[in-house]
Amino acid sequence: QQQVKQSPQSLIVQKGGISIINCAYENTAFDYFPWYQQFPGKGPALLIAIRPDVSEKKEGRFTISFNKSAKQFSLHIMDSQPGDSATYFCAASKRSFGNEKLTFGTGTRLTIIP
Amino acid sequence: DSGVTQTPKHLITATGQRVTLRCSPRSGDLSVYWYQQSLDQGLQFLIQYYNGEERAKGNILERFSAQQFPDLHSELNLSSLELGDSALYFCASSVDPMGFTEQYFGPGTRLTVT
Numbered sequence: 692q693q694q695v696k697q698s699p700q701s702l703i704v705q706k707g708g709i710s711i712i713n714c715a716y717e718n719t720a721f722d723y724f725p726w727y728q729q730f731p732g733k734g735p736a737l738l739i740a741i742r743p744d745v746s747e748k749k750e751g752r753f754t755i756s757f758n759k760s761a762k763q764f765s766l767h768i769m770d771s772q773p774g775d776s777a778t779y780f781c782a783a784s785k786r787s788f789g790n791e792k793l794t795f796g797t798g799t800r801l802t803i804i805p
Numbered sequence: 806d807s808g809v810t811q812t813p814k815h816l817i818t819a820t821g822q823r824v825t826l827r828c829s830p831r832s833g834d835l836s837v838y839w840y841q842q843s844l845d846q847g848l849q850f851l852i853q854y855y856n857g858e859e860r861a862k863g864n865i866l867e868r869f870s871a872q873q874f875p876d877l878h879s880e881l882n883l884s885s886l887e888l889g890d891s892a893l894y895f896c897a898s899s900v901d902p903m904g905f906t907e908q909y910f911g912p913g914t915r916l917t918v919t
Contacts, residue, residue, distance in 0.1 A: 725907065725908075727910075732912075733912060733913075734807065734809075734895050734910035734911050734912045734913050735848070735895070735910045736807065736910065737907050737908070737909060737910075740907065780848060782848075788860075789853075789860050789861045790861065791836070791838075791853065791861070791899070791908075792838065792850040792853060792861055792863055793838075793840075793848075793850060793897075793908060794850070795847055795848040795849075796847075797847050798847065798848075
């Protein structure tokens with residue numbers, strides 16, 4: 692059972708544009724939603740995370756938007772740069788003892804073209 | 806660099822063999838998580854240890870086992886290897902699950918079973 696659905700599978704954005712990746716979750720017990728960035732041959736790196744008590748979190752060019760009623764959250768990358776080309780994973784977990792494991796989406800391969 | 810180290814980086818072995826993957830968490834982190842990344846299954850949680858004790862189990866095969874030692878490093882043992890076990894294996898660490906802190910991933914071990 693895929694508990695976190697991610698789209699699109701791949702995305703091509705022009706340099707300077709806005710990249711948007713969407714995720715939807717099924718388990719209403721989830722209460723922590725991080726985004727990870729992964730470059731080829733590297734491990735996932737934590738990018739930004741949000742808890743459901745806020746609807747938006749911004750860190751530099753990266754913003755998470757969260758819609759609790761729709762059980763959806765998205766990553767926006769403003770002023771996208773070629774260095775942002777990577778695979779992005781959304782994830783979710785329940786922050787209670789023994790339930791911290793991350794459930795990942797299937798990933799989005801982002802390519803920023805000049 | 807996340808501060809999580811994994812050895813070896815690459816491992817090539819034959820079906821039926823047994824291998825051990827090693828992970829050293831970030832300094833001060835008590836919790837270690839193991840994840841498997843494959844093309845067909847994506848990033849999947851395997852098992853979590855906290856301060857030497859198993860805390861949570863995911864989709865881990867009976868042929869796989871793990872442990873966390875008093876110095877907090879962890880080992881993932883994979884036995885009776887099959888072709889389908891070929892994947893990237895990541896270890897992640899966090900300070901304290903009760904503190905609900907972020908998980909930081911190591912660079913991974915790429916396992917190829919021939």
